[in-house]
Amino acid sequence: MKHTKLTISEMNRLTPEVFRQTKKLPLAVVLDNVRSMHNIGAVFRTADAMCLEQVVLCGICCCPPNRELHKTALGAEDTVPWQYYEETLDAVRNLRSRGYKVYAVEQTHNSITLEEAAESLSGEAGLDRIAVVFGHEVFGVQQEVIDLCDGCIEIPQYGTKHSLNVSVTAGIVMYRLSEAMRTHEQ
Numbered sequence: 001m002k003h004t005k006l007t008i009s010e011m012n013r014l015t016p017e018v019f020r021q022t023k024k025l026p027l028a029v030v031l032d033n034v035r036s037m038h039n040i041g042a043v044f045r046t047a048d049a050m051c052l053e054q055v056v057l058c059g060i061c062c063c064p065p066n067r068e069l070h071k072t073a074l075g076a077e078d079t080v081p082w083q084y085y086e087e088t089l090d091a092v093r094n095l096r097s098r099g100y101k102v103y104a105v106e107q108t109h110n111s112i113t114l115e116e117a118a119e120s121l122s123g124e125a126g127l128d129r130i131a132v133v134f135g136h137e138v139f140g141v142q143q144e145v146i147d148l149c150d151g152c153i154e155i156p157q158y159g160t161k162h163s164l165n166v167s168v169t170a171g172i173v174m175y176r177l178s179e180a181m182r183t184h185e186q
Contacts, residue, residue: 016079024053025178028095028131030102032088032141033059034166039137041072042167043174048076050178055080056095056131058088072167092133092148100129104141104149105173107162111152114173118180130177134170 014022029047034040040061047055057063063084064070064077085091092102103117112120121130133149135141140163146152155164155172164172 016075019048019051019079022051024051025181026129027052027174027178027181028054028056028100028129029170029174030056030088030091030095030131030133031058031061031166032133032145033136033139034061034134035137036166037062037066037068038072039165039167039170041069041074041077043134043170044069044073044076044080044082046167046171046174047080050174052080052174052178053129055082056091057082057084058091059086088133088142088145089148092131092145095129095131096148096150098129100131101151102131102133102149104133104135104146104152105154105169106135106141106146106152107154108146108152111154114153114155114176117151117153118176121177121180121184130181132170132173132177134166134173137166 027050029043029052031040031043040057044055061084062069064082069077083091095102132153133141133145153173155169157164
């Protein structure tokens with residue numbers, strides 16, 4: 001069997017106009033003081049690929065339009081709805097008041113694994129909206145933000161490093177939770 005790459009037209013990609021009108025998965029991504037414009041851009045691009053509801057930028061996060069962010073977002077910053085909050089606590093409070101269950105992605109006492117989170121999401125009836133908070137590249141999610149969340153999710157790691165790049169972590173979490181939510185919708 002020959003594996004020939006698909007052409008752009010064979011991929012049936014949505015136009016930005018159609019994408020904006022497409023029903024989004026009720027999964028919001030919150031970035032708590034993420035400093036790298038490239039990491040922020042990568043999160044936008046993955047949120048677009050997963051057809052997620054929104055990206056919430058907080059604190060020192062740069063906001064579109066930004067040339068460095070665009071280098072990795074490749075236009076997703078124009079298709080994925082986003083908001084900015086000076087304080088991450090205000091963003092989390094707002095999401096919770098709108099019915100979101102909010103989870104920090106952080107290594108904590110009593111955190112659950114990503115797989116446990118995905119299993120509970122795919123099996124939990126009536127769970128409509130989820131938000132996941134990703135933190136600063138060095139300091140992670142602020143403790144005050146963790147305290148306000150409904151729980152914490154971590155990705156098990158088996159090597160010598162105790163953390164992954166925030167955009168890599170976000171990509172893994174967005175993919176796994178979005179697949180669990182899609183399974184639940186069916």
